[in-house]
Amino acid sequence: MPGQIEAERDYFDYDYSNFHYSSSDDVFAILEPYTAWYDQAQLRGYSLYSQPMSSPPTTRIELEEKLGHRRRRLLNLASYNYLGLSARQEVVEAARRALEQYGLGASGSPVLSGTMDVHLALERELAAFKRKEAALLFPSGYATNLGLLQGLMRPGDLIVCDQNVHASIVDGAILSKADVRYFRHNRPEDLERRLAGRRGKKLVVVEGVYSMDGDVCRLPEIVEIARRHEARVMIDEAHSTFIYGPNGRGVVEQFGLEDEIDLHVGTLSKATGGQGGFVAGSSSLYKYLEGFAHSRLFSCGLSPVVAAGVLEAVRIARREPELRAKLWANVAHIRGRLAEHGVDVGESTSQVIPVMIRDDRRVFDIARRLQEEGLYLQPVVYPAVAKHRSRFRISVSAAHTSEQLDEGVDILTRVLAAEGIL
Amino acid sequence: MSAAPREYAYREAVMGFFEFPTTNAIRLIPRGLQPVEPRHGLGVLGVTAFDFERSEVGAYREIVLSVLVAPRLLPGEVMPKSAMYPFMVGTTTAAARRHGMEVWKLPHLDADVSVDLRCDDGSAKVEAAEGGRPILALSIVAPARVPWQAADHRYQTFSQDEAGLYLSMLFMRGPFLESEEERGALELYPHPFLAGVDLDEVTPTPFREQWMRQGVELIHPLRPLAALAGR
Numbered sequence: 312m313p314g315q316i317e318a319e320r321d322y323f324d325y326d327y328s329n330f331h332y333s334s335s336d337d338v339f340a341i342l343e344p345y346t347a348w349y350d351q352a353q354l355r356g357y358s359l360y361s362q363p364m365s366s367p368p369t370t371r372i373e374l375e376e377k378l379g380h381r382r383r384r385l386l387n388l389a390s391y392n393y394l395g396l397s398a399r400q401e402v403v404e405a406a407r408r409a410l411e412q413y414g415l416g417a418s419g420s421p422v423l424s425g426t427m428d429v430h431l432a433l434e435r436e437l438a439a440f441k442r443k444e445a446a447l448l449f450p451s452g453y454a455t456n457l458g459l460l461q462g463l464m465r466p467g468d469l470i471v472c473d474q475n476v477h478a479s480i481v482d483g484a485i486l487s488k489a490d491v492r493y494f495r496h497n498r499p500e501d502l503e504r505r506l507a508g509r510r511g512k513k514l515v516v517v518e519g520v521y522s523m524d525g526d527v528c529r530l531p532e533i534v535e536i537a538r539r540h541e542a543r544v545m546i547d548e549a550h551s552t553f554i555y556g557p558n559g560r561g562v563v564e565q566f567g568l569e570d571e572i573d574l575h576v577g578t579l580s581k582a583t584g585g586q587g588g589f590v591a592g593s594s595s596l597y598k599y600l601e602g603f604a605h606s607r608l609f610s611c612g613l614s615p616v617v618a619a620g621v622l623e624a625v626r627i628a629r630r631e632p633e634l635r636a637k638l639w640a641n642v643a644h645i646r647g648r649l650a651e652h653g654v655d656v657g658e659s660t661s662q663v664i665p666v667m668i669r670d671d672r673r674v675f676d677i678a679r680r681l682q683e684e685g686l687y688l689q690p691v692v693y694p695a696v697a698k699h700r701s702r703f704r705i706s707v708s709a710a711h712t713s714e715q716l717d718e719g720v721d722i723l724t725r726v727l728a729a730e731g732i733l
Numbered sequence: 734m735s736a737a738p739r740e741y742a743y744r745e746a747v748m749g750f751f752e753f754p755t756t757n758a759i760r761l762i763p764r765g766l767q768p769v770e771p772r773h774g775l776g777v778l779g780v781t782a783f784d785f786e787r788s789e790v791g792a793y794r795e796i797v798l799s800v801l802v803a804p805r806l807l808p809g810e811v812m813p814k815s816a817m818y819p820f821m822v823g824t825t826t827a828a829a830r831r832h833g834m835e836v837w838k839l840p841h842l843d844a845d846v847s848v849d850l851r852c853d854d855g856s857a858k859v860e861a862a863e864g865g866r867p868i869l870a871l872s873i874v875a876p877a878r879v880p881w882q883a884a885d886h887r888y889q890t891f892s893q894d895e896a897g898l899y900l901s902m903l904f905m906r907g908p909f910l911e912s913e914e915e916r917g918a919l920e921l922y923p924h925p926f927l928a929g930v931d932l933d934e935v936t937p938t939p940f941r942e943q944w945m946r947q948g949v950e951l952i953h954p955l956r957p958l959a960a961l962a963g964r
Contacts, residue, residue, distance in 0.1 A: 324814055324886065332769050332803035333812075344812040474772070485773045493772055495915075495938075669878050697913035698941070699879045 323672055328694045353378065356675020359682070359690060367398035368584075370710050372687060385687040388705045388719050393554055393662055394634045395710025396624040397584025409619030417612030421448070422601060425612030433622045437589050440629055441560060441575055445597035446589045448618070450610045452549055452578035453479040455588030458604030459545070459576065460516075461486040468512040471505045471542070473497065473528070475521050480547060484516075486605075496521070499532035506540040513542035514574075519551030519562035523696050523704070525659030527551075530566045538571070545574035550663055553582035553628045559635055583628060585621035587613045638662060638709040641716060645707055648720040652733060657702070664705040665691075666723065668732060674701040677730050686722040738904070738951040739836070742787040745850055745946055746905070747857045749871050749917050749939035750801070751778045757931050758800045761820045763893050765958070767803040769815070771940065777801035778935055779817055780871050780919060782859040783950075784850050785829075793829040794848035796861045796869070797822050798930070804889045805900055807961060813902065816889035821926055823848075823861060823868065838892040838899060838955065842926050857944055863926065870920040873942035876912035884909030884945070892955065899955035907948015917942045 330345045349357070358377040365382075366373040368390035375382050396402055409429060419425030430448055437446035449455040460483030464470055468489040472480055475496045484491045494501040506513060515537045517528045528546070537544045548561040556564025561577070563569045574596075579587040590600060602608070628634060642662050649656055655667040668674045671692050678690040681703075688703040696702065703723075707716070727733040758768040758776030768776040779799040786792050797819050804816035822839050823846035824830045830841045842863065849860040859871040888903045917939045921932045 324884075325812075329812070329814060332767065333806050334767055334803045335806040340806045344806065481773055491772075491774050493775070693913075698911060699876060699913065 326693055356678065356690065359675060359678050368392050369395070369398050370708060370712075370715055374687070383682065383685075385682065385685055386715060386719050386722070387687045388707070388711075389687050389689045390708070391550075391581040391706055392584045392708050392710065393550075393582040393638060393706065394584070394624075394628055395708045396582070396627060396634075399584075399624070399627065401627060402584070402620045402623045405623035406616050406620035409616045413615035413619075415616060416614050419611065420608060421610075421612040422608055427612070427615045427618070429615050429618045429622065430612060433618050433625070434589070436622055436625050437577070438591060440625060441577075441591040442569065443575065443591040444594040446591040447597050447600050447604075447607070448613055449588045449590070449604070449607050450613050451586060452576075452580055452588035453482075454606035454610060455576055455578070455590060456480045456547060457483040457486060458606035458608075459574065459590050459600065460484050460489075460514075461606070462600050462604035463487070463574075464489040464512070464514060468514070469506075469509050469542075470514050470516060471502060472516040473518065473521075475523065476516055476518055477522065477547065477549070480516055480518075489514075497526065497529050499529055499536050502533060503536050503540075506536065506542055509540070513537075513540065514545055515542050516545045516547070519546055519548035519555065520661045520663060522550050522663060523665065523691065523702075524657055525661040525663030525665055525704075526657075527555075527562060527660055530562060530568055534568055534571045543573040544571070545576065546572050547576040549576070549578040549581055549588075550661065552577035553625075554635065554638065554662060559628060559632070579617075579621045579624075583621050583624035585624060586617045587621060634709045638707065641707050641709065641711050641713070644713050645705070645716045645720060648717065649724075652720070652724040652727075654724065654727070654733065662707045664707065665702040666705060666727075668701050668703065669699055670732075671699060671701045673730065674703075677726060677732070678703065680726050680730070681722060684722045684726060686719055686726075688723075736954040738902075738953045739789065740787075741783075741785050741950040741952070743783050743907075743945070743948055743950060744786050745782075745784040745852055745857065746907075746944070746948065746950070747782045747850070747852075747859055747871065747873055748943040748945075749780045749873055749919055750941040750943075751780065751919055751939050752776070752936040753778045754931065754934050757929075757934060761929050762800050762802060762818045763891075763898055765898055766800075766818055766891055769801040769803060775936075778930070780869065782848060782850055782861070782871060784848075788829070788832075790826070790828040790832045794825045794850065795822060795829065795833075796846065796848055796859070798927070799890075802891065805958070805961065810902075811887060813887045813889045816891065818891045820929070823863065823926055836955075837890075837901070837952070838894045846926070852946075861926075863924065866924055867922040868924045868926045869922065870918075872918050873939065873944055874912070874914070874916035875910055875944065876914050876916075879910065879912060881908045881910050881946075883907075890952070891958070896957070898958040900958050900961065901955045902953040904951040905945060905948065906951070907945045909948075910944040912942050913940060914942075915940065 372387045417425035456479035464487035466488040474493040553559040575591040674690040752775040755776040781797040783795045798821045799817040799819040823842045861868040
């Protein structure tokens, strides 16, 4: 029998990070201690993750508890459906029509038989939206960053990332075999240090809005430093496309830096409520990545059903700026209500609002209690965030009513007060 | 693990963990050990200072440089929280140095080091030097809203000699404080103690800081790693 972990006493001494590395003469040796921990972790709160939902991820959801199998109807402040488009009637209808027209899947790589006219229509729509020559579709946001970095960067090149970038960027950088460095989160002076004296191809990678803290990239300073060191800049606007800027073109538009950024990444699973990702840029970039981005080249094309639904969602997002206005009004409303109660929201300035608990042991108990009171929020703990910076992450949607937001704040503050957090 | 562990009672144990290139980490560890990477391309340099008040070689202070490595899974034994390979140790007494080399087969600086350790409720500062030459300065800062908690942590340490690699279980018991607020700092000076470490490549801010007080370190006897092979 391989290594074990002790029972209850040791549960909190371990987390996912402890099971990443181990040495043994048997590939499977880690499975037994991991399973022992996992089973305890489920009982202690990890069962709150991946609870199956039986409704769209709209403002109210139905889900089934993983352990008790009770069905619950909950107010949802956890989904990325920022503009409320995931289940909007026109979007669902577009997807339904596509299902009738194309069937379920693309049934091939985009470079072989897996490109349909709806994919090209979506790419044209995205390029027009971003005011770029071209946009290349990928089957997921993860695949977008993976394929972009692997497709473009090579051994000996330098990639300098903010330390809080998404795993897809880190994995893409690893796959590229470039030299990878990290600068301290949102600290341009540290970026400067990492770039100083480096020659050759250099790429700086940041995000528009960081998904765990909800803070915005210090883009003007970063761009200035990158330019001075002759580095290209890539920005992943997974959480800011369709949200930031007068026309929703992201943090780059907000800062007036659209033409200063070399690689624009967006996802289609957040504000537009679908799936997939895209890179927007020049037509020559499109052609190159088509040939070299493996995560796209060697994957089946995005389902035409999803592509059609997203295409409609993008069109709605473009023609209804009032959705963005409603989202920001909702953000202001809930921020005001949280501030009234003295809720700690960290550094967030966006629609992603962390509720800082800072107690890794209690966050699951609080999450369970919130659920029992009717509120769906996901706990976030180490290693997703630093130790003792556990939190809940509120995702505000344009689809929320102010009454729903008030209801959520009432539940949250009542539970936090009862738990002695407030 | 039949033989009794050796016990070292400490007043303070101050630990900082710093990112540095994995390529450097690999140069410091024996073949057969695998460096842990918190981020791709970056291993972990552990800097630890102990103030031992009681041990079989009396009271002494110690600084240890180690590389965090993958723990070895052993059949029938509890999985350790993490593992380390100490590649350089400095002690304030010759007796402690002899003990560390003979019993634990750990490489030591062959001279007394001075370890100045100043702690208050909010921070701990360590300055180590040898013969008036500075070696390192480490500071850690207590996190704002995290209380001290009782801990009983299980680790593995590795060491080696001409005959091969050894493993031992190490337990740290006592009040424990941990933070990832990146408020501490490390300064490293050119000194033989740091031979093999690319000083400019060590991130000067710890990504994790740990502090233990008034506790006990228990180290179980070395076991040859070769004897532990197999499923």
